Amino acid sequence: MNVAPVNTVAPTEMRSPTAQMSIRNVAKVFPGKKDLFSKVTGKARRDFVAIQDINLEIEPNTFVSIIGPSGCGKSTLLNMIAGLSPISSGEILLNGAPITGPGADRGMVFQNYALMPWMTVEENLRFAVKTVDPKSSQKKRDRIIKEHIQLVGLTGAERKHPHELSGGMRQRVGIARALAINPQILLMDEPFGALDALTRGFLQEEVERIWEQQRKTVIMITHSIEEALLLSDRIVMMTRGPAARIDEILEVPFPRPRDRETIQQHPAYHALKAEMESHLFRETRAVEAARAGG
Amino acid sequence: MAASHSTPGMVQIEQSEPLWQNENVRAFALFMLTLGLFLLFWEVGAKSGWFTPGVPTASETIREFWWWVTNPFYRNGPNDLGIGWNLLVSLRRVAIGYTLASVVAVPLGILIGISPVAFKAFNPFVQLLKPVSPLAWLPLGLYILRDSEQTGIFIIFISSIWPTLINTTFGVANVNQDYLDVSKTLGASRLRTIVKVIIPAALPNIVSGLRISMGIAWLVIVAAEMLLGTGLGYFIWNEWNNLSIPNILVAIFIIGLVGLLLDSLFAALEKLVAFGRNS
Numbered sequence: 260m261n262v263a264p265v266n267t268v269a270p271t272e273m274r275s276p277t278a279q280m281s282i283r284n285v286a287k288v289f290p291g292k293k294d295l296f297s298k299v300t301g302k303a304r305r306d307f308v309a310i311q312d313i314n315l316e317i318e319p320n321t322f323v324s325i326i327g328p329s330g331c332g333k334s335t336l337l338n339m340i341a342g343l344s345p346i347s348s349g350e351i352l353l354n355g356a357p358i359t360g361p362g363a364d365r366g367m368v369f370q371n372y373a374l375m376p377w378m379t380v381e382e383n384l385r386f387a388v389k390t391v392d393p394k395s396s397q398k399k400r401d402r403i404i405k406e407h408i409q410l411v412g413l414t415g416a417e418r419k420h421p422h423e424l425s426g427g428m429r430q431r432v433g434i435a436r437a438l439a440i441n442p443q444i445l446l447m448d449e450p451f452g453a454l455d456a457l458t459r460g461f462l463q464e465e466v467e468r469i470w471e472q473q474r475k476t477v478i479m480i481t482h483s484i485e486e487a488l489l490l491s492d493r494i495v496m497m498t499r500g501p502a503a504r505i506d507e508i509l510e511v512p513f514p515r516p517r518d519r520e521t522i523q524q525h526p527a528y529h530a531l532k533a534e535m536e537s538h539l540f541r542e543t544r545a546v547e548a549a550r551a552g553g
Numbered sequence: 554m555a556a557s558h559s560t561p562g563m564v565q566i567e568q569s570e571p572l573w574q575n576e577n578v579r580a581f582a583l584f585m586l587t588l589g590l591f592l593l594f595w596e597v598g599a600k601s602g603w604f605t606p607g608v609p610t611a612s613e614t615i616r617e618f619w620w621w622v623t624n625p626f627y628r629n630g631p632n633d634l635g636i637g638w639n640l641l642v643s644l645r646r647v648a649i650g651y652t653l654a655s656v657v658a659v660p661l662g663i664l665i666g667i668s669p670v671a672f673k674a675f676n677p678f679v680q681l682l683k684p685v686s687p688l689a690w691l692p693l694g695l696y697i698l699r700d701s702e703q704t705g706i707f708i709i710f711i712s713s714i715w716p717t718l719i720n721t722t723f724g725v726a727n728v729n730q731d732y733l734d735v736s737k738t739l740g741a742s743r744l745r746t747i748v749k750v751i752i753p754a755a756l757p758n759i760v761s762g763l764r765i766s767m768g769i770a771w772l773v774i775v776a777a778e779m780l781l782g783t784g785l786g787y788f789i790w791n792e793w794n795n796l797s798i799p800n801i802l803v804a805i806f807i808i809g810l811v812g813l814l815l816d817s818l819f820a821a822l823e824k825l826v827a828f829g830r831n832s
Contacts, residue, residue, distance in 0.1 A: 375753070
């Protein structure tokens with residue numbers, strides 16, 4: 260691998276013995292086309308290094324947000340954790356075992372909900388539960404499904420199909436489906452990105468409420484500073500791509516349970532927010548400048 | 554502020570509009586007017602000899618039509634059958650040939666769709682055979698099968714297989730990546746993914762392929778029957794030999810009507826499997 264480090268001052272965290280997930284020196288390279296045929300036809304492309312030198316230790320029961328300018332490879336990183344995209348170099352460990360592919364120990368919430376349109380709310384959950392644990396009894400499955408529909412506040416909509424639901428309700432189904440398989444880690448890829456502002460705010464508070472009940476480890480990709488501050492214990496800020504890396508990790512000290520009003524009273528709130536704003540603004544400006552120049 | 558004001562404009566919209574402003578009523582009126590003018594033109598034209606000599610009048614044709622639909626099932630020898638019998642013969646041939654074609658095309662399409670190698674390997678055959686006119690197969694069918702009934706079914710089979718095959722392949726090959734990712738993250742087996750995700754996701758495409766195939770089967774059967782004997786196609790050919798133009802017009806109308814019914818059946822089925830997706 261010709262992964263030339265552009266910047267070696269990336270914060271390499273101390274390896275933690277208690278970490279649930281360890282991301283070590285991970286890089287993602289999208290291979291170019293360098294064969295003779297591509298050269299002759301003028302379609303040759305160089306390798307593209309999306310992210311590199313990613314080191315991150317995640318303790319159990321923490322809510323981690325990853326924030327960064329568009330196109331910095333946040334989703335690529337999450338897809339590698341989910342096992343949907345192969346890791347180019349480095350390794351990702353879950354409870355000490357390296358991730359080699361997708362698995363039900365990680366539940367995924369998709370930006371576009373990714374519900375099966377031909378299945379009802381209940382059937383969407385049943386498909387997940389039955390796929391993950393085909394040997395469990397019907398009774399146990401029914402109970403799990405009922406509990407999770409209740410957890411996200413969708414009781415009464417069990418027999419509806421996704422096209423009959425609003426965007427906010429669809430994403431509740433997405434969250435219920437991801438939790439119903441009882442994963443060790445919940446992965447969320449801009450879960451509220453496709454929602455309008457009011458629904459988004461409401462669903463963020465719902466996620467905070469649900470998180471308080473289960474305290475599962477969560478890794479969430481987001482664009483929103485307020486969202487990250489409301490929900491996270493730690494916020495990972497990434498630099499712009501290509502060869503994006505972790506710029507800084509912020510600890511969020513607000514006591515839980517949280518809500519939008521009380522965290523704004525906290526003395527650290529505005530300093531954290533200003534820090535994130537200046538980071539995102541700087542990176543985004545650099546992206547725009549590179550685009551204009553290129 | 555503004556919300557406290559009552560909005561009289563809103564109330565007026567809810568009042569029922571006059572009947573002649575309803576879109577459906579107006580469309581129906583235009584339809585009836587066009588039909589009336591057409592029949593009038595036909596009746597007057599035929600009576601005053603504006604067309605080729607021997608063209609029947611509208612009223613004569615409608616009388617014939619009424620006679621045929623009120624006496625659908627009679628039998629006076631093989632060349633004088635009620636139109637109901639001929640319709641059933643045609644429908645039976647279509648049903649057998651079309652069912653066989655679907656039974657082959659849907660599983661084969663799924664198989665080709667899930668494997669990029671199979672897709673590239675089979676695509677040339679499909680693309681070569683698809684544009685061949687169904688009637689080009691007729692002599693071959695007659696030579697190989699030596700039976701007009703089986704040849705008719707063979708023609709339906711060979712011409713209605715392609716749209717279903719192509720649409721099924723397309724649908725299966727283009728399943729939304731999100732659904733496949735969900736299946737992958739849950740650790741679903743390949744078989745479970747195909748049965749529970751890929752096939753239901755491709756179902757709208759499969760059904761629209763079946764709909765196009767049915768349309769083609771119904772187009773082809775009439776042409777094929779002209780050369781075979783019995784069936785609606787043969788009925789038209791026979792009436793041409795009798796130079797009975799009203800009966801030909803009656804048959805054309807009935808063929809159109811049955812085709813319309815079959816198509817609406819599949820349109821309803823398409824709606825049933827769409828679940829809010831538009832295709």
